[in-house]
Amino acid sequence: MTTALHKRPTRQLPGWFLAFVVPSSAVALGLLIGFDERIAIGAVGAVVLAVCCFGYPIAGLLCFVPAVFIPFSAAGNALFKAGFVLCVVAWAFDAIRRRSVLLGRIGEFRWLVVLIVAMYSWFGATMLWAADPWAVVAECWPWAIALAVFALALTRIATTRHLLLLVATFVASATLAAATGLIALQSTASAFADPLTSADNRVSGAAGDPNVLGAGLVAAAILAFGLACAVRRVWARSAIAAAILVLAAAAAGTASRMVVISAGVALIAALVIFRQAIGRVLAASACVVASAALWFTYFPSAWQRLVISSDGGSGREDLWRAALHLALEHPVVGLGMAGFQTRKPAVALEIGEVQNAAVVAEQPLVAHNTYLQLWADSGAIGLLLFLAIVVFCLWCSLRAGREFTTAGRGDLAALSRCAAVAVISMLGSAAFLTMARDYRLWLLLAVGPILLSLARVETPWRRGHRVEPAPLAGCPAS
Incomplete structure (x- = not known):
């Protein structure tokens, strides 16, 4: 029957x-x-x-x-x-x-949904006082796509198997981007290129920017270590190990100081989060450093760019000063989304001596700092709402790690903590890039709530009541 x-x-x-x-x-x-x-x-x-x-x-x-x-x-x-x-x-x-199933996942993380709706509504409301309302509309559209990517992952991934497939696809995609960047470098590398100003000797791949590519590579390498803990087959772990070496080499090939800082922030976070396994963290870090060192041996120009810092960050410091100046003018409500690019030339003479006046007064560049950009555009309210969402998703990952540990699933606990470290690495990169609506960041943020939802299924007896698993999209819980 x-x-x-x-x-x-x-x-x-x-x-x-x-x-x-x-x-x-x-x-x-x-x-x-x-x-x-x-x-x-x-x-x-x-x-x-x-x-x-x-x-x-x-x-x-x-x-x-x-x-x-x-x-x-x-x-x-x-x-x-x-x-x-x-x-x-x-x-x-x-x-x-299957709206009942969808509403169940939304109800499970209703506070997260409230924060996201509040943040996006506030971004749209800045149109009321922005100097260019249509610029706000143009900026809100990419934000809608980024949040939709987050919602797709959050409501589609319902089983452990599907989550592992998502993480594996993320790592494989980053590895493919890294490999194509390494291959393309062979046709553009030049022994006569200036290591400070030329992009010929830097791995950029299809991302088009070494810094943008590097931010994703660091996060993917960290996530790969978590995936290696969650799989059992030898061939799968061997493939993951090879992917980590490619990711590390390509990250070194970007010759980005941001990558070094991001990796350093991630290492500190990993030592704190994995404080019971510091030896394994250091061993994993040694493998990454060895692969990067091998790259620097064959491409010394990349290492030269890292150790020489006389270029002033290619105008990045000037942009930071302009963003801070504008943020302090309207600290609570901001200038309106994309307002920094509009108002930046007007303050070029008010921020003191600059090293690269063109990036402030002439070029329509973003702040190259996610936090300063959000503060200048949406004020402290928009920045705090964004940070609240990030902190909530990080909490979900760390809480999932504790839940999986209680359930005896050390493999998924390690993956949960690596997901948190991967997000932290991108937050470190965000200090040098304007990437608040980076699709990779929002995919990683979605992993935290998904893991916590799966962890609650693994540990059904919580606080005296049973949590019944509710698989999504007709998929059986695994």
Whole structure:
């Protein structure tokens, strides 16, 4: 009786449908190849992605993850937009069918939802006093995409297996971005390039910016160590070890001082969070340092850029002073989203002597500091709301680590703590980049609440009451 209830009849497509669709698809593909093979490849990819999103929602989400590492290239941007639209539409259809399950996950983290809604509403409200209201609208749109990526991961990932697949895809995507950056460097490297000002000898990959790429590589390497603790197969751990070495080499190849500082912040956090396993943390750090040192041996120009700091951060310090000056002018409510870029030239003469006047007075650059940018644009209110969300997600990761330890799942406890360290590493990078709406950051932030939800299933007896597992999207809990 039970088997009959759960067994679904197998559907077969009618013969006339296949007879029509297959030849039509072949003809359409042939025409597209004759017109432009790139369009044909993109069309095939879009169809495959659509089938994954609607037929296998988790597979669709996983296919979308690599795009968050390459949204600045033409192909990566097209993949990101197509994947985002398909994932959102598929999610909307599934939410209509399974709204009780979706509401259950939202209710579980209602305070997080309240914080996110409050932050986004405040960002939109800054239009009322911004010098350029349309700039606020333009800035709020990417924020909506970043928060949607967070919501997709939070509501789609419902089992331990799916979470591990998400983490593995994140690490694999970062490794692929690192590997392609290393390969591309061979065609651009020059022995005569200035190590301070030229990007020819720096790994940037499809991200287009060595610093942006490096921020993701550090976080992915940390997450890879957690993934290695959660898998059992030897081949999987060997692949993860190889990925960590590639990530470390590429991170060194970016020749970014920000990467060094971010890795240092992550190491301090790891020593505190994994204080019962300091030896393992130091051993893992030694492996990363060895891979980076090997890179510096073959590319000494990268090491030269790290140790020479006479360029003033390419104008970054001037931008920080301008952002701080504007933030102190409107400390509570801010200038309005994207207001820093609009008002920055007006204060070029008010911040004292600058090393690179062009970046302040002429170029429409961001503050290159997430916290100063948010403070200047949205005031202390917007900054505190953002930090509250980050702290809540970090708390979820650390709490999940304690819950998994209580349940005897040391593997998932290690993954939870590594997820927290990975987020902290990106927060360190955020001191040198404006990345509050970085899609990679919001994917990592979503991992914390997901882990805590899974940990509550692993330890059902909490505070005298039982928590029943409620798998999402029809997936059985694992």
